[in-house]
Amino acid sequence: MWARTAWGPNRETPIIRKELPGPREGFRWSLMPQLSNSFDPGTSASLRIRHMIITVSGPHGTGKSTYAARLAKDLRIRHVSAGILFRKIARENNLSLEELGRKALEDSSIDKLVDERTVKEAEKGDVVIDGQLAGWMMKDKADLRIYLTAPESVRLERIAKRDKVDIQDARVQTAQRESVQRERYLRHYGFHVEDRSVYHLILDTSLGSIDDTARVLLDAALMVKRAKRRTPRPTKP
Secondary structure, eight states, X not given: OGGGOEEOOOTTSOOOOOOOOOOOOSSOOXXXXXXXXXXXXXXXXXXXXXXXXXXEEOSTTSOHHHHHHHHHHHHTOEEEEHHHHHHHHHHHTTOOHHHHHHHHHXXXXXXXXXXXXXXXXXXXXXXXXXXXXHHXXXXXXXXXXXXXXXXXXXXXXXXXXHHTOOHHHHHHHHHXXXXXXXXXXXXXXXXXTTOOTTOSEEEETTSSOHHHHHHHHHHHHHHHHXXXXXXXXXXXX
């Protein structure tokens, strides 16, 4: 099974480092929903060292949320979805995802709101976070950064089924969303969304069944967890 897994690029590849800015005024939202369950692993520095942080990223229709939720359940840790918050903001403001995406292109405070909440959840540890920017935001914190991919035809079929639209509508909507997202991320963060240099594991989710793909991700997470346990903890000076 591992022979079918594509591992990330050489880790010597330069990585764009851009610090997240502080709270922004501008596009204000009263909405701040809970994205996770009530499990709280604690926030002390010593706990953060031991706790797992895993990110799952990738284009629409690759199964980010599905596999992140499955992985979190298998590992018995929390699942946080940046996409849920973005969708919630769109619904609360009577906007489509495409309309909210266009507003976010002009007003970076929308993405920053999602970013700040996601980072806050990650700092608690013991979490799987899925989102387009999750791997980049957590590039210095995450123990395992996963990027999921799939052929366009497969992605469009999944999106059409999920959103209850035909393939042509799914193609047009997805193309518009992804075009705006590419420009947003380049304009506000300074990186190309196609840049996979920060990811440890890249996996095509069309290669096998949901169970087989979930098993690959779980095996990778357990491998990293075992390695993390063997790494000596830093001692106080």
